[in-house]
Amino acid sequence: MGWPEGYGRRVMAEVDSTNAEAARIVGGLGGPEWICALNQTAARGRRGRVWIAPAGNFAATLVMRPRETAAVVALRSFVAALALYDALAALTGAEAALALKWPNDVLLNGGKVAGILLEGLPNGGLAVGIGVNLIAAPPAEQVEAGAVRPVSLLEETGVRVSPEQMLDALAAAWAMREDSFVTYGFAAMREAWLTRAARLGEVITARTARDSVTGTFETVDAQGQLVLNTAQGRVTIAAADVFF
């Protein structure tokens, strides 16, 4: 699979954060562009957290200017999760060990191997930031209490993948998933995501900034929201951290 047509490709030795670089270049963007960094000095994770990643791990951001409404643009987190799943399955052959955790983590043998950070940018831009623990995962004590343990691709599968190989596989997988999303909408994406979902039908806890909801993970709805069956009835959650 070659580099997908219409996408720019840039590999930087070092940057503060590829998402920050995306914000700096979005104004002059001609078309979607992948920015990959071999080292980040100020990588950020979801909910204001720091993303810990030694050199050798994968860090990249796809910067683009989608023309849809904000609600549709936000569904790109599912496009990203599925593309990551496809790329990691192709690179390792370990598809059976991969799963997707709502809203947008990729699990390998039940541990977190990759995270996604979507950020809206000026000029209608979108940064899809992706980090993959290719060779090393942060120690469990450096992540939030109760969070799934971080794992690396190398430790779990024995397969050594370089950031450039990851970029090429991910860009190809993204282009296919993005075409499908633009052509058929979220319905097909949602089905594909659900068949790869971790803990579907099991009891999970979703923690928002204000409260915590525990219930059976019933589905993800047509807007990408988490649907839990709780003792108080059906609850739909737009944004939260999920704990197993």
Ligand SMILES: O=C(O)CCCC[C@@H]1SC[C@@H]2NC(=O)N[C@@H]21
């Ligand atoms: O918290 C998460 O799970 C999301 C982590 C996203 C990390 C990636 S690494 C590339 C891009 N640049 C950043 O500063 N963050 C994202």
